[in-house]
Amino acid sequence: MAEKKKKEKAPKKLKQRGPQYCESLLKTPVLNYDEYYFSVQEKLFYIIGAFIVGAAIAYLMYGNIGCDANGVPTMLTYCLDVIICGGAGIFAVKAFLPAREKQLMIKRKRIVRQQFIDMLDSLAASIASGNNAAKAFEAARYDLIMQYGDNSYIVNEVTLLLQGQDNFINPDEMLSDFGRRSGIPEILNFAQVFSVSYRKGGDFGRIIRDTYNILYNKINIEHEIETKIAATKNEFSIMLVMPVVIMGMLKMSGGDFAKSFGTALGAAGVTAGLVCVIAAIFIAKRITDIEV
Numbered sequence: 001m002a003e004k005k006k007k008e009k010a011p012k013k014l015k016q017r018g019p020q021y022c023e024s025l026l027k028t029p030v031l032n033y034d035e036y037y038f039s040v041q042e043k044l045f046y047i048i049g050a051f052i053v054g055a056a057i058a059y060l061m062y063g064n065i066g067c068d069a070n071g072v073p074t075m076l077t078y079c080l081d082v083i084i085c086g087g088a089g090i091f092a093v094k095a096f097l098p099a100r101e102k103q104l105m106i107k108r109k110r111i112v113r114q115q116f117i118d119m120l121d122s123l124a125a126s127i128a129s130g131n132n133a134a135k136a137f138e139a140a141r142y143d144l145i146m147q148y149g150d151n152s153y154i155v156n157e158v159t160l161l162l163q164g165q166d167n168f169i170n171p172d173e174m175l176s177d178f179g180r181r182s183g184i185p186e187i188l189n190f191a192q193v194f195s196v197s198y199r200k201g202g203d204f205g206r207i208i209r210d211t212y213n214i215l216y217n218k219i220n221i222e223h224e225i226e227t228k229i230a231a232t233k234n235e236f237s238i239m240l241v242m243p244v245v246i247m248g249m250l251k252m253s254g255g256d257f258a259k260s261f262g263t264a265l266g267a268a269g270v271t272a273g274l275v276c277v278i279a280a281i282f283i284a285k286r287i288t289d290i291e292v
Contacts, residue, residue, distance in 0.1 A: 024160060025169055025177050031153070033112060033182045036105035038097075046100055047093050054092025055085040060247055061270045064262045108153075113184050115154035117219070119144060120190075120212040127205040133198065134165055172198045186215055229288055236284050243277055 020037045021029040038046065062084045066076035122143040126136040141158040148155060161174040172195035179188030190211050197207055247270075251261070260266045 022181060024181075025173060026160065026164060026167060028160075030160065030181065031156075033109060033184070034105070036101045036108065038101065043097075046097060050092045050096040051089035054096075055089035057092075057244060058085045058088030060244065060251065061261075061274065062267055063251075065267055067259075067262050109182065109184055112153045112182055113186060113215075114219070115144070115148060115152060116184070116187055117212060117215050118147060119154050119158065120208050120215070124205055124208040124212055127208065133171055133204060136204075137161055137165075137171065170198065186218075233288060236288075240277065240281065243273060 018032055018035045020032060020035060022032045024030040059081060063081055064073060064077055065080050065084075067073050119140050122140040123136050126139040127133070131139060137158055141155060141162065144152065144155050144158060157178050161171055161178070164174040165171060172191065175191035175194055176188070179191040182188075193207060193211070194204075197204060247261075261270060
């Protein structure tokens, strides 16, 4: 029998992050909204904070394991404290940083979407007064500077669009590029509708006003949902803190019951409780993440 050739399994490729900046149609670096990168100060702050919190919780839950019969810490106790607290701190940093980056990225996208809606409102008013598309974007840029400042996300994007017009790039192409980079469906959908109207002719004012009304109503619905579940989220946050508070009270009270947490059985019970809390976090997140 011929020998069978064993196929080597290709190693799994780790998911690589996109760049912080990407190239615009003008060949200039522009912000990549799908990725959030910490500044040096932010990263240092979050690393130190996450490590301290993780190590403190680990010490509260698993501290003083391996004491002798009289409850006096031994060399094993100190070694275990260093290993457990250090490992928990590193794990907290590894888990928290990506989650925080994603949270800040989503927050930034919401800010960009809100600023984009205000741009549509300004565009609709400018076109209603008789301006064409090019003049409308210039007027919108001035209004947005007054509202958000020179360095806001939407002002930078409108400035880029106007620069594209000066370099003979159509505004619909610049809007489509903005929609792809932002990863915001509402911007990309508007860019597609605007492109069809711009090339084949259409009522710009009505298109922009209808888009504004749809997005404005959608955001209002999201705010109503967030308001209704805000109390539930607050209650859940309190319930997550309570195990740590209760454990701290029990440890501070002293006595034989507090010492029992330093045994193997006590550590197993604490671990089981932490597993339940972590499972509750994931379940609650799935329940409260409601998309409109």
